[in-house]
Amino acid sequence: MKVINDSIFKVQVCLIGQGEYHISSHHEIITTTLGSCISVCLFDKVSQIGGMNHYMLPQQSIDDCDDMIFGKAKYGLISMELLINNLLSAGCRRERFESKVFGGANMFGNIQTDNPVGEQNIAFAKRYLIAEGIPIVKDDVGGNHARKVYFDTRNGAVKLFRINNNQEKEMVLNTEKNYKSKIVSDAPKEKKSDKITFF
Amino acid sequence: MSKLFAGIDDSKVNRTIFEETAKLLELECLTAENGVVALQKITETVENGVSPEIIVTDINMPEMDGIELIGKLKEHPKTKYIPIIVLSTESDYQIKIQSKNLGAAGWLTKPFSPEELAEVIKKFLRL
Numbered sequence: 001m002k003v004i005n006d007s008i009f010k011v012q013v014c015l016i017g018q019g020e021y022h023i024s025s026h027h028e029i030i031t032t033t034l035g036s037c038i039s040v041c042l043f044d045k046v047s048q049i050g051g052m053n054h055y056m057l058p059q060q061s062i063d064d065c066d067d068m069i070f071g072k073a074k075y076g077l078i079s080m081e082l083l084i085n086n087l088l089s090a091g092c093r094r095e096r097f098e099s100k101v102f103g104g105a106n107m108f109g110n111i112q113t114d115n116p117v118g119e120q121n122i123a124f125a126k127r128y129l130i131a132e133g134i135p136i137v138k139d140d141v142g143g144n145h146a147r148k149v150y151f152d153t154r155n156g157a158v159k160l161f162r163i164n165n166n167q168e169k170e171m172v173l174n175t176e177k178n179y180k181s182k183i184v185s186d187a188p189k190e191k192k193s194d195k196i197t198f199f
Numbered sequence: 200m201s202k203l204f205a206g207i208d209d210s211k212v213n214r215t216i217f218e219e220t221a222k223l224l225e226l227e228c229l230t231a232e233n234g235v236v237a238l239q240k241i242t243e244t245v246e247n248g249v250s251p252e253i254i255v256t257d258i259n260m261p262e263m264d265g266i267e268l269i270g271k272l273k274e275h276p277k278t279k280y281i282p283i284i285v286l287s288t289e290s291d292y293q294i295k296i297q298s299k300n301l302g303a304a305g306w307l308t309k310p311f312s313p314e315e316l317a318e319v320i321k322k323f324l325r326l
Contacts (some may be wrong), residue, residue, distance in 0.1 A: 077310035081210070085259045094209055094262065131212045196319055197301045197306040 008183070009150075016054050017178040019075070021083045025090055026151040033163070034103035034147045035199040036118035038076070038125045041100040041149075042083060042134070043156030044092035050153035051087050055079035056179060057121055076124045084132075098159050101125045101139040101186045102149050115145030118142065148171040203249055204320060205229040207237040207268065208257040208286065217255065219313040224320060226252075234263025234313040238271055245277045253323050254309070255284045255316065258294055266297055282323050286311070 001020055006013040006029065013029045014022050018037055021163035022030050030052045032039055043050040057078050088094065088156065122141045129136055140147065146163040163169055204226040206217030212231045221228035229244065229251060231237035242249060254272065256263035263287060271280040282304035287294060295306055307319055320326070 031288055078210075081309050088209075088259055088261070098245070131215065133211060175264060193317070195308045195311070195315065196294070199303060 005032050013150075014170060015054065015168050017063075018054055018056050018176065021051060021053035023049065023081060023083070023088070023090055025049045025193055027152075027154040028104070030151045031062070032149055033175075034149060034170055035043045035107045035176045036103070036116070037151055037176060038101065038103040038121040038128070038141075039151075040080065040083065041151045041156070042092075042097050043100075044096045045098070045151075045156065046093070049087060049090050050151065050156055051083050051091050052149075054082045055121075056176060057117060057124060060142065061184065062160055070118060076121070076128070093171045094134075095129040096138045097134045098156065099129050099134045100151075100156075101136055101141060102147055102158070102160060105143050105145055105147070107144070107146070107169065120166060128141075130189055145169070150157055157181070162176045200237075201225055201227045201312075202252045202324060203227045203229060203244065203248055205231070205237065205254045206232065206249040207231045207255070207260070207265070209233055209260045210257070213257065213286070213309070216311070216313055216316065220316045220320065221320065223313055223317050223326060224324075226320075233260045234268035234271075236262075237268055238263070239270070241278060242275070250277065251281055253284065253320055255283050255286060257309075258298070258305045266294070266301065269298060269301045269303055284319055284323075 002015040002024055002051050004013045004015060009029045011027050011029055012029055016022050016030060026069045032054045037054055037056040039052050040056045041050065043051045057076050104118040106116045106118045140160055148161040148163060150159040200270050203220050206213055206214060206228065209232050217230050229240055231240050256265040256268055269283055272284065284307055285298045285303045286307050286309050297316045304317060
């Protein structure tokens with residue numbers, strides 16, 4: 001995560017990348033750029049604490065939505081668990097959360113692939129939030145364009161810019177490809193013994 | 200009658216995973232969304248002569264968190280011997296030590312699949 005003192009917003013701006021999340025109980029802008037990835041913004045109006053994540057599910061391990069919930073696509077689950085638990089620890093209440101969902105583009109334009117990762121990401125986010133009973137008050141998902149999202153943690157407002165410039169889209173696509181390669185190469189390093197401990 | 204497994208988590212997704220896991224192992228499943236409800240349900244079932252064979256609990260929950268729940272279950276003569284597995288999103292060393300000192304039997308890092316949880320439960324229930 002990069003922290004920038006932005007002259008336009010006049011508040012601290014936190015830039016999050018793939019696999020990151022950030023929460024804040026004071027006035028900040030959390031921003032990210034999305035291609036096929038998803039960002040979920042969660043906001044608790046009472047405590048006025050908000051947070052945003054940015055996740056990308058590994059395409060090759062997802063067969064259908066059930067698998068996304070039940071085990072295989074754990075990256076989206078990790079991201080949502082970490083975001084929610086950190087917000088709860090900061091004083092939010094689960095039943096007060098409102099969510100906004102962005103991203104999930106098909107970055108290959110007119111090239112149609114079977115079950116593109118963007119659509120799988122959208123399906124996961126919506127299914128997860130519905131299962132958790134968290135209302136989705138706004139979404140801007142799908143399409144062929146990248147998105148730049150600015151989330152205001154003071155009031156939960158979001159400013160979104162669609163990126164149709166080919167050069168910028170190419171940059172987003174390359175960043176996501178590199179991140180996906182990293183996820184795939186890191187996966188075999190995970191050991192079951194790290195997950196389960198018997199005292 | 201099938202053996203009883205209790206899963207406590209404020210996440211509905213994880214409570215669904217508890218139910219899926221119970222189905223895989225052909226166990227009865229008791230779920231609760233926080234420590235208060237869990238304590239009430241577990242005490243009730245124990246009073247009725249059916250004790251959970253294993254309890255799996257999240258740590259970060261509203262009303263009563265997992266640490267307090269473990270403490271209360273370990274204080275009660277009828278629930279103190281039930282093995283408790285702790286769930287957490289991160290390998291928080293302090294919480295790990297705290298739950299171990301309170302008498303938890305193990306730790307499972309979230310998120311987890313029904314198969315992973317089933318593996319842990321099978322070890323305790325010798326299935």
